[in-house]
Amino acid sequence: MKFGIYLPPKAETGKCPVLYWLSGLTCTEQNFITKAGFHQAAAEHGLIVVAPDTSPRGCNIEGEDESWDFGTGAGFYVDATEDPWKTNYRMYSYIKDELPKLINANFPTDPERMSIFGHSMGGHGALILALKNPGKYKSVSAFAPICNPIQCEWGKKALGGYLGSDVSKWEAYDATQLVKSYPNSHLDILIDQGKDDQFLSAGQLLPDNFIAACTEQKIPVVFRLQQGYDHSYFFIATFINDHIKHHAKYLNA
Amino acid sequence: MSSRSGSTREYETSDRSPGLSAFPPVPESSESEAEGLIFYHMDLYGSKERFDIFPKELTGQEDRSRGDTRKESALSSEKFQCSQEAEYDLEKEVAELAKMYGLDEDREKELELLGGHLEMVESRWPPARTEKAGSQGSGGGLSSSGMSDEWNSQAASEEEAADVFCSTCKMPIRAFDKLFGEHKDHEVAQLPSAVESEKEEIHKNMCKLEEQIAQVENFASHLEEIFITVEENFGRQEQNFEVHYNDAVQVLAQKYEEQLEALGEEKRQKLEALYGQLVSCGEHLDTCKELTDATQELYLENDKANFMKAAVTMVDRLEEFLKKEVDLELSTLPDFEERVIDFSEVEQLMNSINTIPAPCAPVINPQAPNTATGTSLRVCWGLFSDDTVECYQLCYKPVSNERSSDEQAEHTLKVKETYCTITNLFPNTQYEFWVSALNASGISPPSERTVYVTAPSPPTIKNKKIRSCENAALVCWESRDINPVDSYTVELSKLTDEENGDTITESIVGIPNCEVLIHLQPTQSYRICIRALNLGGSSERSEPVLIHTTGTYFCLNEDTAHPLLAILDDGFTIACDELENPECDLPVYDNSFTRCIGILGSLIPFPGKHYWEVEVEEDTEYRIGVAFENTPRHGYLGANNSSWCMRHIITPSRHKYEFLHSGMTPDIRITIPPTRIGILLDYENCRLSFFNADIAQHLYAFNSHFQHYVHPCFALETPGILRIHTGIAIPPWTALP
Numbered sequence: 001m002k003f004g005i006y007l008p009p010k011a012e013t014g015k016c017p018v019l020y021w022l023s024g025l026t027c028t029e030q031n032f033i034t035k036a037g038f039h040q041a042a043a044e045h046g047l048i049v050v051a052p053d054t055s056p057r058g059c060n061i062e063g064e065d066e067s068w069d070f071g072t073g074a075g076f077y078v079d080a081t082e083d084p085w086k087t088n089y090r091m092y093s094y095i096k097d098e099l100p101k102l103i104n105a106n107f108p109t110d111p112e113r114m115s116i117f118g119h120s121m122g123g124h125g126a127l128i129l130a131l132k133n134p135g136k137y138k139s140v141s142a143f144a145p146i147c148n149p150i151q152c153e154w155g156k157k158a159l160g161g162y163l164g165s166d167v168s169k170w171e172a173y174d175a176t177q178l179v180k181s182y183p184n185s186h187l188d189i190l191i192d193q194g195k196d197d198q199f200l201s202a203g204q205l206l207p208d209n210f211i212a213a214c215t216e217q218k219i220p221v222v223f224r225l226q227q228g229y230d231h232s233y234f235f236i237a238t239f240i241n242d243h244i245k246h247h248a249k250y251l252n253a
Numbered sequence: 254m255s256s257r258s259g260s261t262r263e264y265e266t267s268d269r270s271p272g273l274s275a276f277p278p279v280p281e282s283s284e285s286e287a288e289g290l291i292f293y294h295m296d297l298y299g300s301k302e303r304f305d306i307f308p309k310e311l312t313g314q315e316d317r318s319r320g321d322t323r324k325e326s327a328l329s330s331e332k333f334q335c336s337q338e339a340e341y342d343l344e345k346e347v348a349e350l351a352k353m354y355g356l357d358e359d360r361e362k363e364l365e366l367l368g369g370h371l372e373m374v375e376s377r378w379p380p381a382r383t384e385k386a387g388s389q390g391s392g393g394g395l396s397s398s399g400m401s402d403e404w405n406s407q408a409a410s411e412e413e414a415a416d417v418f419c420s421t422c423k424m425p426i427r428a429f430d431k432l433f434g435e436h437k438d439h440e441v442a443q444l445p446s447a448v449e450s451e452k453e454e455i456h457k458n459m460c461k462l463e464e465q466i467a468q469v470e471n472f473a474s475h476l477e478e479i480f481i482t483v484e485e486n487f488g489r490q491e492q493n494f495e496v497h498y499n500d501a502v503q504v505l506a507q508k509y510e511e512q513l514e515a516l517g518e519e520k521r522q523k524l525e526a527l528y529g530q531l532v533s534c535g536e537h538l539d540t541c542k543e544l545t546d547a548t549q550e551l552y553l554e555n556d557k558a559n560f561m562k563a564a565v566t567m568v569d570r571l572e573e574f575l576k577k578e579v580d581l582e583l584s585t586l587p588d589f590e591e592r593v594i595d596f597s598e599v600e601q602l603m604n605s606i607n608t609i610p611a612p613c614a615p616v617i618n619p620q621a622p623n624t625a626t627g628t629s630l631r632v633c634w635g636l637f638s639d640d641t642v643e644c645y646q647l648c649y650k651p652v653s654n655e656r657s658s659d660e661q662a663e664h665t666l667k668v669k670e671t672y673c674t675i676t677n678l679f680p681n682t683q684y685e686f687w688v689s690a691l692n693a694s695g696i697s698p699p700s701e702r703t704v705y706v707t708a709p710s711p712p713t714i715k716n717k718k719i720r721s722c723e724n725a726a727l728v729c730w731e732s733r734d735i736n737p738v739d740s741y742t743v744e745l746s747k748l749t750d751e752e753n754g755d756t757i758t759e760s761i762v763g764i765p766n767c768e769v770l771i772h773l774q775p776t777q778s779y780r781i782c783i784r785a786l787n788l789g790g791s792s793e794r795s796e797p798v799l800i801h802t803t804g805t806y807f808c809l810n811e812d813t814a815h816p817l818l819a820i821l822d823d824g825f826t827i828a829c830d831e832l833e834n835p836e837c838d839l840p841v842y843d844n845s846f847t848r849c850i851g852i853l854g855s856l857i858p859f860p861g862k863h864y865w866e867v868e869v870e871e872d873t874e875y876r877i878g879v880a881f882e883n884t885p886r887h888g889y890l891g892a893n894n895s896s897w898c899m900r901h902i903i904t905p906s907r908h909k910y911e912f913l914h915s916g917m918t919p920d921i922r923i924t925i926p927p928t929r930i931g932i933l934l935d936y937e938n939c940r941l942s943f944f945n946a947d948i949a950q951h952l953y954a955f956n957s958h959f960q961h962y963v964h965p966c967f968a969l970e971t972p973g974i975l976r977i978h979t980g981i982a983i984p985p986w987t988a989l990p
Binding site for chain 2: 222249
């Protein structure tokens with residue numbers, strides 16, 4: 001498994017918090033590192049940024065490369081329970097345990113301080129990791145996250161494929177569902193969404209459901225609908241600084 | 254002197270006489286340069302004196318040692334003498350000159366030394382040279398040419414030699430002379446250095462002279478002053494004498510008249526008495542004689558009876574007459590009565606001449622700074638004469654513009670000293686004072702009236718208008734006096750735990766207005782007092798105010814409040830009960846919002862960060878943010894480019910939050926309706942941020958370079974209340990983003 005990592009100047013002299021970035025469908029560890037332009041803000045706030053890949057690669061599982069929204073590049077940050085995926089496709093555990101262990105063992109990190117954010121499928125991953133592990137992440141944010149996968153085509157396909165047909169099992173990886181059982185623990189969520197995002201209008205992202213759930217559960221979310229932006233990395237690059245600051249506020253508190 | 258004037262003549266004629274114009278002009282030596290000034294100067298007086306200086310050198314070397322000034326004065330006296338001799342017999346001079354020139358070799362040498370001057374002379378009269386050639390030609394060409402050769406060689410050697418100065422003889426010499434001449438054993442110096450030192454010496458003397466001039470000038474002006482003073486003083490005394498002696502003479506004359514009159518009267522009385530006595534004596538004698546005659550006649554009577562008859566009558570008559578005592582006492586004495594003449598009046602008059610008249614008028618000093626309090630003044634005056642003064646009479650009254658109050662009580666005090674402290678006055682009030690000096694002889698005229706002013710009364714700090722932040726405070730106050738004060742002083746003391754508030758840690762002086770921005774340290778408590786100052790002094794301290802530099806503190810500007818907006822008693826809760834007033838026509842002030850039910854706060858105009866919070870009910874619709882002071886009052890906050898607002902409205906489906914500037918808002922959804930909104934105004938980072946203060950959630954930030962200082966603004970869109978909280982330390986979680 002490859003990952004991209006950015007070490008700020010501060011890491012040369014001391015331990016730094018780690019901010020995990022989860023990329024979207026079809027992405028590798030390279031996309032964010034290459035395109036997001038987060039480095040200046042991360043350097044300024046002294047954050048190590050780790051960008052893992054979006055799925056195992058080259059597992060030689062039949063059908064893994066058949067479609068762009070399932071299998072390779074589409075791990076969906078779940079631990080698969082169905083064959084043939086359940087051996088390799090354990091992205092949830094990878095992000096939650098294996099990767100941090102590896103990072104903390106090899107880089108000057110402060111293991112107590114970590115946050116998570118992501119884009120699209122990665123946004124979904126960030127939200128569920130934060131919501132399923134209260135207190136583990138100091139903060140969470142997302143760009144155009146898939147907020148309610150059990151309700152959208154992408155989610156139904158992936159979750160069905162990795163977890164089987166029992167929809168109730170899916171809810172364990174659905175942010176909007178997870179909010180409903182989230183304990184009274186502080187979590188400040190920032191979400192940016194391009195208003196001209198074709199996947200928003202296609203009903204793949206469903207942020208309103210998530211917001212409604214958060215409103216009901218009194219989970220603080222600032223959701224910014226950015227006029228004129230789509231689903232691309234230009235959108236991410238525009239608002240990446242706000243997100244870095246959002247995390248820095250909690251990681252450096 | 255005689256030898257000098259003689260030689261003067263001798264050279265002068267050399268110009269006029271063609272025979273002597275062959276006299277070799279020698280190139281100017283440095284010495285002649287030094288004398289050039291005098292040379293030129295003398296030119297004005299005719300050629301005669303032109304050479305006056307040379308003989309002086311030739312004949313009397315001692316003269317040179319005299320000071321320049323003396324030399325000059327000697328010359329100027331000569332000038333006079335010489336000009337008188339100008340009409341001298343030329344012929345005689347020529348003869349003398351010829352004799353001297355022809356005979357005396359040494360003299361010739363000396364003359365050569367002075368060639369420089371001669372050259373100048375010659376150059377001024379070029380025709381003399383041509384004439385010289387002609388006349389010489391007739392006399393003998395050889396001698397002429399020989400002469401000029403000699404002159405040439407001599408001139409050359411002179412040029413070389415004039416480089417040493419003999420300090421002993423005080424004259425320039427040729428180096429040759431040092432070796433062999435009379436200067437052999439003398440101390441010599443190089444001419445340039447000698448010139449330098451001589452110049453230096455002259456310069457020193459000049460300086461001394463200048464000093465002396467300054468001194469003497471000073472002294473002269475001092476003398477002038479004394480002169481005037483003496484004139485004045487003596488003139489005054491003369492007048493004084495005149496008046497007093499006239500008085501005394503008058504009194505004496507009067508006394509004389511009185512005495513004379515009394516004497517005459519006495520004389521008359523005495524004479525009258527004596528005369529009366531004399532008359533009565535005469536009468537007595539007559540009676541006696543008559544009786545004697547009658548008695549003698551009786552003796553001659555032969556008739557006995559007749560005799561007896563007559564004798565009885567006669568005896569009775571005689572008895573009766575002799576019974577009367579004859580008064581032989583002088584009724585009056587010839588000498589006049591001793592009179593006691595009363596000179597006491599004259600004596601007094603005479604004495605008063607010596608005890609000086611009534612004193613001169615004193616002069617009141619202008620008011621000295623810091624001599625007044627709000628209710629007292631210290632007045633000083635002086636007497637610029639030696640008059641004897643027993644005490645002073647000080648009068649004062651308040652200066653008033655109103656005519657009618659001219660009769661305001663004038664106060665009069667008797668004071669021994671030349672100062673007085675007057676109490677029980679009104680603050681910041683002008684009083685005019687005048688003073689007279691008194692002694693036994695009387696009272697002086699009053700001094701000029703001088704106005705003193707009492708110190709102001711302490712100002713009143715406008716508690717409700719105090720604004721502060723972490724690093725500064727803006728304090729306003731008002732003067733309680735009608736008259737303006739000169740300036741104000743702010744005294745601030747930092748309050749420590751020991752509560753030692755009396756130590757003034759800082760004073761800010763010379764504040765012209767009733768407002769000051771004070772730089773302070775964060776998270777401290779300060780006690781601030783104001784004093785008002787005028788010429789007279791400073792007032793007592795104002796009532797102190799306490800300022801805490803924790804967070805930003807501001808107050809609401811009631812003038813800007815919309816008529817339907819009420820400010821509750823705490824001053825920080827604003828309420829709106831109804832959106833429209835049925836009775837309409839509420840008072841609208843010039844500065845108040847007319848459409849938006851809003852109000853502005855008065856934020857301290859100070860850079861840095863300012864934080865405040867607004868407590869709202871979940872269902873209250875409001876606009877809160879910042880605005881320029883001059884934001885349009887007829888528009889809605891956030892609808893223009895002079896205000897930045899967070900707006901909350903309730904739509905059928907949800908709480909809607911807008912972040913408005915110029916009527917534009919981003920599309921932002923907030924899952925938890927904030928009930929305590931934190932607003933952070935950060936001038937340094939050009940940012941205005943809104944937070945859900947309860948959960949430290951950042952909601953939105955405007956990025957704007959505020960062109961001017963802004964003020965907090967608050968508005969209600971539906972009936973409800975907003976509670977504003979100030980003086981809150983900036984929470985750390987506002988630092989990012």
